[in-house]
Amino acid sequence: KQEVTQIPAALSVPEGENLVLNCSFTDSAIYNLQWFRQDPGKGLTSLLLIQSSQREQTSGRLNASLDKSSGRSTLYIAASQPGDSATYLCAVRWDNFNKFYFGSGTKLNVKP
Amino acid sequence: NAGVTQTPKFQVLKTGQSMTLQCAQDMNHEYMSWYRQDPGMGLRLIHYSVGAGITDQGEVPNGYNVSRSTTEDFPLRLLSAAPSQTSVYFCASSYDSSGGEQFFGPGTRLTVL
Numbered sequence: 001k002q003e004v005t006q007i008p009a010a011l012s013v014p015e016g017e018n019l020v021l022n023c024s025f026t027d028s029a030i031y032n033l034q035w036f037r038q039d040p041g042k043g044l045t046s047l048l049l050i051q052s053s054q055r056e057q058t059s060g061r062l063n064a065s066l067d068k069s070s071g072r073s074t075l076y077i078a079a080s081q082p083g084d085s086a087t088y089l090c091a092v093r094w095d096n097f098n099k100f101y102f103g104s105g106t107k108l109n110v111k112p
Numbered sequence: 113n114a115g116v117t118q119t120p121k122f123q124v125l126k127t128g129q130s131m132t133l134q135c136a137q138d139m140n141h142e143y144m145s146w147y148r149q150d151p152g153m154g155l156r157l158i159h160y161s162v163g164a165g166i167t168d169q170g171e172v173p174n175g176y177n178v179s180r181s182t183t184e185d186f187p188l189r190l191l192s193a194a195p196s197q198t199s200v201y202f203c204a205s206s207y208d209s210s211g212g213e214q215f216f217g218p219g220t221r222l223t224v225l
Contacts, residue, residue, distance in 0.1 A: 044155075
């Protein structure tokens, strides 16, 4: 059964720290993986999409890596800011019909 | 572009009532899907569509119906609402099946009493 796991469920860091959020998945034969940000009471905002043929993607202070053989993706946030506080979700797609499977998310709090 | 829009934003139903959650996108995306989000459980796929006239079930389809008569619209119908359907519902779309990025609507918060 395909499963996506995000640990830890919550993370609190002081402003300015570099941090890594983890996403693991049970089957290495993925199609792609997408990272999202969700603010309280809001929808999901796409951050980065990594195709199965890619090793990483970067956008500003964000860098997402993909290691299919170990079933892991990481989202690296450089120089964290209080505005980065949100829940971060990863979603994995294993087939060609746009069925994404989501992890439960990591709730990040960046303290000023 | 308005992107993915959902109506209503909030809804309260009584057990047994029926209703339709609306979802529309103006990006000419072929693929659309419905998710529900419950505390501590992430998002779970209810139904999805790979194009007009084509729909399929996701992880948790029971109690929900969908149809896709146009590329733009993908309504979700609750046939007989139950308290277990209290949740936040999100609609999403993406361009095609070649690895496209998913875009999400703002969600509908549904309470069933």
